[in-house]
Amino acid sequence: MARLLILYASREGQTARIVERMADIARGRGHAVEIVRCRRFSVPPSPDPFAGVLVGGSIHLGRHERSLERFVAAHHDVLERLPAGFFSVSLSAASPRAEVRAAAQGYVDDFLQETGWHPRVTASFAGALAYTRYGPLKRWFMRRVVARHSDDTDTRRDYEYTDWEAVGCFAAAFLDRLERWPE
Numbered sequence: 203m204a205r206l207l208i209l210y211a212s213r214e215g216q217t218a219r220i221v222e223r224m225a226d227i228a229r230g231r232g233h234a235v236e237i238v239r240c241r242r243f244s245v246p247p248s249p250d251p252f253a254g255v256l257v258g259g260s261i262h263l264g265r266h267e268r269s270l271e272r273f274v275a276a277h278h279d280v281l282e283r284l285p286a287g288f289f290s291v292s293l294s295a296a297s298p299r300a301e302v303r304a305a306a307q308g309y310v311d312d313f314l315q316e317t318g319w320h321p322r323v324t325a326s327f328a329g330a331l332a333y334t335r336y337g338p339l340k341r342w343f344m345r346r347v348v349a350r351h352s353d354d355t356d357t358r359r360d361y362e363y364t365d366w367e368a369v370g371c372f373a374a375a376f377l378d379r380l381e382r383w384p385e
């Protein structure tokens with residue numbers, strides 16, 4: 203059994219749901235999981251006592267939360283030596299257009315380039331449109347952006363695009379590495 207840290211940043215809750223799914227999978231394989239939400243002014247724990255770390259966050263206006271960047275920068279050396287994974291959650295990853303999905307992969311690449319981190323596994327997951335959880339201004343803004351390319355504009359409901367099978371595969375790939383560590 204390994205002790206695993208999953209650190210994430212989420213605004214409307216979809217990344218939190220993805221994290222819960224990953225944690226369920228890890229617990230099902232006998233591991234102890236600590237989930238920590240990274241907030242703007244929070245001081246997350248050091249990853250040092252953990253056997254493995256997953257870091258994930260959503261995209262808002264083209265970037266991940268700075269709190270995640272700060273966490274990776276502060277613990278860069280530990281994260282480089284542990285089995286670790288990074289995942290990103292965005293609407294671009296849900297697009298049927300290849301160039302938009304490439305932009306979602308670009309968010310992952312930018313984060314890793316800016317932090318100089320080399321996690322063993324990475325992924326870009328489609329998130330959700332959470333109209334019912336947005337305030338009026340955000341709801342109006344998101345509907346306007348979405349209407350350019352999609353019919354998912356009914357703001358009385360939410361739209362979830364996350365491929366849960368892909369989330370499961372990512373978690374399994376990470377746990378396989380963790381369980382074989384050191385490789």
Ligand SMILES: Cc1cc2nc3c(=O)[nH]c(=O)nc-3n(C[C@H](O)[C@H](O)[C@H](O)COP(=O)(O)O)c2cc1C
Nearest residue numbers: 212213214215216217260263264292293294329330
């Ligand atoms: C104000 C706002 C801005 C967003 N900007 C982007 C963006 O630039 N690119 C993108 O692909 N998705 C963008 N999204 C979509 C979010 O990444 C998506 O809704 C994700 O599921 C949010 O995850 P969270 O609920 O964990 O915060 C945006 C969403 C909101 C509400």
